[in-house]
Amino acid sequence: MPELTSAPNLSSLYLRAVVSGPSRSGSTLPDTEYVRRGIAIDRDHLAEYDLVCGFGLRDELPMTYPHVLSFGMSVxxxxxxxxxxxxxxxxHVANSIEQRRALRVTDELTQRVRVTGLRPHPKGRQFDVVTETSVDDEVVWTEVSTYLRRGKPDESAPRQEIDGLDAGEPTASWRLxxxxxxxxxxxxxxxxxxHLHPLTAKAFGFPRAIAHGMWSKARCLAAFEGRLPEACRVDVEFRKPVLLPSTAYFxxxxxDFALHSRSGKPHLFGRIS
Incomplete structure (x- = not known):
């Protein structure tokens, strides 16, 4: 179980991904688990995250914030x-976060990240990145991010599980x-x-840059701020990409909640439990 003393350097990891990506192939996931202890919350970074995602400035961490703290280990x-x-x-096709109590800016965190659950998907194969966040050796926050590797279709694989809301009359609209x-x-x-620029997005088949899925989830949860219980679970499924710039309808x-385009096509379906 490799232990990290600092957040990984994402710039070097993305360079490694570009260089080594074409040569990768296989049918099994590694059993490696990374752990990082003593994670202190940077108040300035938290404030910047709150601003971008639409949260108010509070001592309580947004439910999605630990995702960005562990993202380097995932990569x-x-x-x-x-x-x-x-x-x-x-x-990134789905994300589930379960929080047993609210995390606060004064908490010192330990995070563990592993990959598991390689299985069929209707459009290829999928797997989960599982992250556990602990305070004083108690797991208080768990995330499962599901990723798709496109490939040979498997029609026997299960479909999405969340029954989506139709567009209906939006609760809010956000200009992105x-x-x-x-x-x-x-x-x-x-x-x-x-996500960064129309030209780089076009190189991967998108007409324009697209919003991050986890930004979309965070922005939706910001709309519930003050109404979510401390202990809850939020599941989302990502559908159509959110093109930038655009207007998204919540x-x-x-x-249950959803994010739609002007035409009613779903970007995201979510459920709080």
Whole structure:
């Protein structure tokens, strides 16, 4: 179980992904688990994250914030020599976060990250990145991010599980600037080229840059701020990319929510439990 004393250097990891990606192939996931202890919350960084994602400035961490703290370890796992797929080209299709109590800016965190669950997907194969965040040896926050490696279709694989809301009358609409991907990348470290600029996004088949999926989830949860219980679980499925710039339409009905385009096409379906 490798232990890290600092956050991985994401710039060097993305360079490794570009250089080694084309040569990667395999059918098994590594059993490596990374751990990092003594993680202190940087108040300035937290404030920048809150601003980009629409949260108010509070001592309580947004439910999605630990994701950005552990993201470097996730990327390191997915660029290690034993990982079977190229990092560039993986599609984030779902994310589930379970929080047992609120995390606060004064908490000192330990995070563990591993990959598991390689299985069929209707459009290829999928796997999970599992992150556990602990305070004083108690696991208080768990995340499962599911990624798709496109490949041979498997029609026997299960489909999405969340029944989506129709567009209906939106609760809110958000105008998203063309620089949103760069702004979120600056606080999250996720500098995948599909998010940064129209030209780099076009190289990967997108007409324009697209918003990060975890920004979309965070922005939706910001709309519930002050109404979520400390202990809860939030599941989302990512559908159509959010092109930048654009206007996104948010709809909530009870504990179900969605993000849609102007035409009603779903970007994200979510459920709070």
């Amino acid at each position: 390191q796992l997915m660029t290690d020599p034993g990982f079977p797929f190229p990092l560039v080209g993986l599609v 600037g063309g620089d949103l991907g760069r702004r979120y990348a600056a606080v999250s470290g996720d500098r995948n080229p599909i 709809t909530e009905r009870g504990r």
